[in-house]
Amino acid sequence: MSLSPATPERQQRIPFVTVTNWVRAARLCGIDIEAIFRREGIDTGLLHPETATIDRLTMQRVMHHCVAETRRIGSPQHFPLVLGETFAFEYLSDVETFITTSATLRDATRSLEWIPPLINPFMRFSLAEHGDDARIALRFDVVDDVPDLAWPFTEGVFTTVVKFSRMLLGGQPLIGRITMRHPAHQDADKVAAHFQVPIDWGSEVDALWFSRRLLDQPLRGAFPSLHEQAAQRVVQQVAQRSHAAGQGGEPGHPGQQLASQIEQAFLDKPRLLGLGLEALAEELGLHARTLQRRLKDIGDSHSAIQGRVRYRLAQQWLQDPTLAIEDISERLGFTDRRSFTLAFTRWSGQTPSRFRRGA
Structure with missing residues (x-):
């Protein structure tokens, strides 16, 4: 089932609500992200997470600069993994409340519908079930969605999804295997060591695969009243963002x-x-x-x-x-x-x- 509608690429920039996560990840990797921002012509004085936006291609270049710089200095870290681990809904607390108070993982996956309007309008998730298996697939709704360009984002997003699923399951592993469209690269061993599951490089789809029964396993943090309140507030935020994009986004x-x-x-x-x-x-x-x-x-x-x-x-x-x-x-x-x-x-x-x- 599709979890989000397509949005014309030319109509939207990316809300840079995650800028503090980028800065934190760069610090942990030992690189100067402010210099990278300046190199890309980003006004660092206007980078408040609640208001800043960034052009998709600029964000793409920043990501690849961060990966290259982390490698250049010989850091033991892999930037996309660190970025994914440091991600937090600091300016989207209602989304985090919704996730952490979900009764089941299936319930929590509704939050994936809100990622495009609130975090990245080009990101698309889909949940599919096949016999005893289920998968969460990721794609980017852009004309140049090729593995050579998108792979750091894929690894970073998967890291975040695994992080939150592990938290919901009380430390129980969710993922059984991972498929990546891009081939193995020089940091592939770090990726494998981080996820600790089989990774099929060069596959047809970017996806996290797991046991279907986990979707409906009861979660200990279920809190129905808080959950519904958070959902209502997020829906309102999504409606406001969508309306603003339609009225004044250009x-x-x-x-x-x-x-x-x-x-x-x-x-x-x-x-x-x-x-x-x-x-x-x-x-x-x-x-x-x-x-x-x-x-x-x-x-x-x-x-x-x-x-x-x-x-x-x-x-x-x-x-x-x-x-x-x-x-x-x-x-x-x-x-x-x-x-x-x-x-x-x-x-x-x-x-x-x-x-x-x-x-």
Whole structure:
């Protein structure tokens, strides 16, 4: 059965919600991913996981640079495996709640439907059952879906799927064997050692194969009420993302222009950040209700754009040692330093003071 509809490639970029996982994996492998980002022309100042997007081909090049650099320095790690192991739903907590409260693996596989709209619009999963066996197959809905280009992503995704399935099964192994379309490469022994199951290289399909009975084996973490609540919230998120892609996903679309116009207004006049929706609407020459409606139509909001700009300016100003954190908080429109600290910690995972020391 197919778990997701096809989406025209030309219409979407990839939400870079996993950027912190990439940075973490690069650190564990001992490589400088910031230098790789710069080499590919990625503005590292705009890489907040909740708002950043990346072109598919750029992400593809970044992945291959990471693999090559890890090999060049002689690291014992294999970048796709480390990336897969470090993956966490840090900015998609409802998806993780849904998975971890599932009653069965079959129930949990519904989450695979949400991967394209929330994480990667080009990724496609399918669950198939054959006699006593079942398989989860992976493909990429792109014109150049060839093993030579996609193989690091396949290995990384499979690592994540195995990681979460092992967690759901209480450490019990899920996978019986793996088929990979790409041939064995110089790190194939690391891949085999990691999965510890037979791997058929150069096969017709990228798939994880396992016993069909495991699909309906009861899971200890089942929590029906939390599970259903999480599912409802994720469905809403998917609907919002899909609506936003349809309304304003293309650069130059009026919806995208409005969001950019608001961001520029905040950057030009930071005092607007603390004055509310009505002041912003007046600055743009719109009625507040009109602005609110237009933002809703593109799946965005005043508070979301405000947060993006605040985070961007906070990062910039915190690197200036002459600016007190209290002054930065006031400039950004926060009522006090504590509110700013809580917001910045939510955005970046660290306090303003710690970010400043690192910068």
